[in-house]
Amino acid sequence: MTQGVLLFALNNKDVDYVKQAVFCAKKIKYHLRLPVALVTDNRNYLTKHFPFFEKYIDQIIDIPEAHTNQTKRFLDGVYAIRKLPWKNHNRPDCYNLTPFDETIVLDADYIIGNDSLLNCFKLNQDFLIYRNPTDIASTLRKIQKFDRISDRSIDMWWATGFYFKKTPFMKMYFELVQHIKDNWPYYRLVYQIPHSTYRNDFSFSIAIHILRGFQLNPNWPITMPGNMYMASDADMLHSIDGDKLSFICDYTSSGGYYVGVTVEDVNVHVMNKFSLGREIDKDKEFAYE
Amino acid sequence: MSKGFCLLAQNNSTVDYIKQAYALAVSIHKFNKDQNVSLITNDEVPEQYKSVFDKIITIPWTDQAQETDWKIENRWKVYHASPYQHTIVMDVDMLVLHDITHWWDELKKRDLFFVSNVKNYRNEVITSRHYRKTFDENNLPNLYSGFYYFKKSETAHEFFKLLEIVMINWELFYGKFASNYYQKWCSMDLSCSIVSKILDNSLEITDPNSFITFTHMKPHLQSWHEVPTKWTTVLGSYLTNDKTMLIGNFLQRNILHYVEPEFLTDRIVDRLELL
Numbered sequence: 409m410t411q412g413v414l415l416f417a418l419n420n421k422d423v424d425y426v427k428q429a430v431f432c433a434k435k436i437k438y439h440l441r442l443p444v445a446l447v448t449d450n451r452n453y454l455t456k457h458f459p460f461f462e463k464y465i466d467q468i469i470d471i472p473e474a475h476t477n478q479t480k481r482f483l484d485g486v487y488a489i490r491k492l493p494w495k496n497h498n499r500p501d502c503y504n505l506t507p508f509d510e511t512i513v514l515d516a517d518y519i520i521g522n523d524s525l526l527n528c529f530k531l532n533q534d535f536l537i538y539r540n541p542t543d544i545a546s547t548l549r550k551i552q553k554f555d556r557i558s559d560r561s562i563d564m565w566w567a568t569g570f571y572f573k574k575t576p577f578m579k580m581y582f583e584l585v586q587h588i589k590d591n592w593p594y595y596r597l598v599y600q601i602p603h604s605t606y607r608n609d610f611s612f613s614i615a616i617h618i619l620r621g622f623q624l625n626p627n628w629p630i631t632m633p634g635n636m637y638m639a640s641d642a643d644m645l646h647s648i649d650g651d652k653l654s655f656i657c658d659y660t661s662s663g664g665y666y667v668g669v670t671v672e673d674v675n676v677h678v679m680n681k682f683s684l685g686r687e688i689d690k691d692k693e694f695a696y697e
Numbered sequence: 698m699s700k701g702f703c704l705l706a707q708n709n710s711t712v713d714y715i716k717q718a719y720a721l722a723v724s725i726h727k728f729n730k731d732q733n734v735s736l737i738t739n740d741e742v743p744e745q746y747k748s749v750f751d752k753i754i755t756i757p758w759t760d761q762a763q764e765t766d767w768k769i770e771n772r773w774k775v776y777h778a779s780p781y782q783h784t785i786v787m788d789v790d791m792l793v794l795h796d797i798t799h800w801w802d803e804l805k806k807r808d809l810f811f812v813s814n815v816k817n818y819r820n821e822v823i824t825s826r827h828y829r830k831t832f833d834e835n836n837l838p839n840l841y842s843g844f845y846y847f848k849k850s851e852t853a854h855e856f857f858k859l860l861e862i863v864m865i866n867w868e869l870f871y872g873k874f875a876s877n878y879y880q881k882w883c884s885m886d887l888s889c890s891i892v893s894k895i896l897d898n899s900l901e902i903t904d905p906n907s908f909i910t911f912t913h914m915k916p917h918l919q920s921w922h923e924v925p926t927k928w929t930t931v932l933g934s935y936l937t938n939d940k941t942m943l944i945g946n947f948l949q950r951n952i953l954h955y956v957e958p959e960f961l962t963d964r965i966v967d968r969l970e971l972l
Contacts, residue, residue, distance in 0.1 A: 559922050560931050560945055598933070599946060622948040624820055 411529055412443035412466070412508040417516050418474045418495035419450060423482070423681045426454050428516035431688045433464035435520040442526075445507050447498060449473045469505055471498060480605055483641035484682040485656075486664050499567055499608040500589055503574065503582040515568045517684055519676045521651040524634025528571040531630065534578050537570035537612065539563070539631045541638035541677065544669050545657040551640065557610050561600045562617040563624070567608035568677050569632055584615040637676040643669075645683040648691050653678075700783035700801060701733030701751070703775050707760075707768040708740050712958045714768070715740050717789040720966050722749040724792040727972045728940070732798070737771075737778050754778050761865075772885045773864050776847055776857035788843040790961075791911065792953045792969075794942050800909055808852035811840040811889060813903040815913040816951060817920060818932070818944045827917035834877035837890040838899035843954050844911050845889075856892055856902075863888045911952035914944075914960075929957045936968040 413436050417429035426448060433444040445467040448454060454461055454468065480494035498505070502513050512525055528536055543551050557564045572578045588595045588611040596604065599614055616629060639645065642658040652672040659667050678684040688694055702725055706714040715738060722734040726749060735752040736742065739760055742753055757778050761770035775786050783805060804810050815823050826833055847853040863870045867883040874891045893899045916928050925931045932945035942949040955961065 560919075562946060600931075617946065622943060622946060623950075624947075 409509040410443075410507070411510045412445060412506075413440065413512045413514060414502055414506045414508070415444060415446045415465075415514055415516055416498060417446055417448045417450075417454075418498070419453065420493045420495065422490060422492050424685055425516045425681075426450065426458070427688055428681065428684060430454070430458045430461050430464060431691070431694060432514065432516050432518060432520065433461075434694065436514075437464050439520050439523045440512075440526055442512070443467070443508070445469055447471055447502075447505055449495075467507055469507070471501075471505070474498065478605055482681065484680055485644050486642045486658050488682075490682075494605065496606065496608055497589065500582050500585040500611070503572070503579055506574075510571070510573050512571045513567075513569070515677065517678045517681055518569055518636075519648075519653065519678055519684075521653070521672070521674045521676065522634065524675065525569075525571075525632070527633035531633065533571075533630050534573045534575050535570070535581065535629045536572075536632045537616075537629050538566035538568060538636045541566060541568075541636045544637050544639050544655060544671055544676065545643070545659055545667065548657065548659040548667060554638075557613050558600045558602060562613055564609060565613045565616055565629070566636065566677075567612040569636060569675075570612070571632060581615055581619060584618060585611050588614050634675060637671055637674045639676060639678050639680065641679040641681075644680055645678055645687045648687045698783060699733070699781045700785075701735060701779075701781040702785045702787060703735050703737060703779045703781070704787060704789050705737045705756075705772060705775055706740070706789045707738060707756075707762055707771070709766045709768055711766075714789050715742055715746065716966070717958070717961055719746040719749060720961055720969055721787065721789050721791055721793070723966075723969045724794065727969060728793050728796050729798050733781065735780055737775060752780055754780070767882070769883055769885060770864065772842075773857055773860040773888075776849075776853060779847075779849075782849050783846070784849075785844070785846050786842075787952075788954060790955055790958065791843065792942070792955065794940075794953055795950050797952070803907075803909065804846040805848065807846070807902065808848045808850040809856055809898075809902045810846040810907075810909070811842060811893075811903045812844045812907070812910055813839045813841060814905045814907070814910055815841055815843075815918070815954075816910055817918050818912055818914060818928075818949065819920070819947050820912070820951065821920065823913060823918045825918050825920070828915060831875050831878040831880045831887060832890060835875045836894075837875065837887070838893045838903065839905070840886060840890045840893060840899075840903060841911075841913075842885040842889050843913070844909070844952060852898075852901075856896065856898075859892045859895060860888060863891055911954050912949060913954050914956045927957050927959075929960050934960060934965070936965055938968070938971070940972050 415429045417425040419425050443466040446465045447469045449471050474495040476495050478494050479491050482490045592606045639655050644656045646654045646656050654670040656666045657669045704718045706718040708714050725732050733751045736750045737754045739756050756771050757774050762768040914928050916924050935943045
């Protein structure tokens with residue numbers, strides 16, 4: 409059985425997901441020592457700007473250039489907002505794209521800080537996915553908006569990180585996710601999702617709810633091993649020092665009041681992609697590869 | 698030994714409780730084989746509704762709810778009017794959505810049983826005390842009279858004799874036993890809890906860990922951050938031909954206390970009949 413990590417990197421004009429993916433792959437190699445495959449629509453950009461990528465990425469999976477009319481509001485702290493194309497439509501294809509029998513799929517902006525994800529391969533499950541992320545500033549604030557896909561709807565599961573085995577059941581699961589994506593205007597109304605933007609977390613959550621028989625079920629799916637820490641896009645990554653990440657976190661509902669938070673040896677979903685990009689550039693080790 | 702469901706229904710100016718009782722009786726029959734259902738009412742029962750009831754019983758003695766709209770005042774009489782040795786009493790704004798015939802075996806172990814834990818539409822145990830402040834402030838047993846059981850017995854008889862006195866003199870009893878967070882209207886839940894407190898029998902007549910429960914659709918119990926006035930304004934409901942009821946995309950496999958009369962559309966009633 410082959411095992412590995414699958415990453416996606418589809419750049420838009422302002423966010424360099426390829427850079428994030430190479431950085432993410434470097435962390436994966438250090439902590440998990442697993443093969444990494446990168447799905448991208450711009451191999452040339454990768455090879456030109458990150459000629460050292462082969463140290464961290466074992467396989468490139470080319471897909472046609474992604475075009476989308478879909479946009480998303482990206483925050484860089486509370487006050488800087490940019491509306492940019494959001495190319496997130498390939499995630500349901502991961503069953504067909506992955507070269508591995510057992511695959512961990514991660515967002516490129518997920519920074520690995522320990523080896524807890526290796527336990528995915530020991531749990532004898534077809535599917536593992538994150539459920540309740542830990543807010544890095546959880547002692548200061550309560551982010552309720554991530555508990556369900558909307559206040560009156562179903563539990564939220566995070567496509568940021570999941571593990572699957574290639575089994576007929578998981579094939580069916582991803583086909584269902586694809587069906588939900590293809591019929592997004594219908595499903596988002598049925599599941600009371602206010603925004604029209606397609607989001608993988610939502611389609612994955614809906615598919616889970618349907619396959620659970622429209623019920624809460626503590627037995628399936630099992631959550632990914634270890635914690636997924638999360639910094640919102642209103643927070644700013646301030647520095648990367650090895651496995652120590654320092655953030656400036658917005659901690660009020662009105663916004664604009666910040667406190668410093670440092671985490672170490674944990675896996676963190678850095679939702680502020682701009683600050684992540686800036687800090688990767690500053691990371692000396694990475695810059696002089 | 699006879700056993701059956703007893704439903705008390707009195708229409709008021711806005712709500713057709715007889716129709717609700719009919720829908721409940723249909724749901725009982727569709728999901729549970731060989732059950733008896735009696736309706737206690739003084740109202741005219743439409744001919745097409747009668748077949749689901751094995752008995753239609755006149756409210757005993759006088760109608761004490763003639764002057765009121767909530768029609769709560771006759772509820773203590775169900776014990777005396779029930780034709781069964783073993784009786785399950787339910788609010789009529791409920792639907793039975795699964796086979797509960799095995800509940801009888803559990804209920805028969807007691808003389809009297811009230812539900813004391815309820816679920817929300819996601820099938821999560823309700824922890825909200827939003828509607829139970831009077832109970833908490835006065836250390837009253839947490840009883841829900843939406844679903845209860847009694848056996849014709851000395852214990853149950855004593856309970857309902859006292860319930861009659863409490864409900865007729867509710868202001869006096871609420872003032873004495875529920876003076877904190879005083880409730881300005883008579884309710885069956887609060888009256889039963891006061892009776893249980895007086896008789897000191899809550900451990901005998903309920904069990905918070907029991908599997909006997911129902912889904913309560915009052916909006917503040919649904920663990921929402923933004924609570925609407927009525928759940929029916931924010932959740933869709935679907936009853937499919939294969940006996941599947943979905944509310945807000947959650948499968949309902951429980952007794953559903955739907956609370957809001959507008960939930961019971963003709964379409965839902967038609968679907969129930971066709972199951």
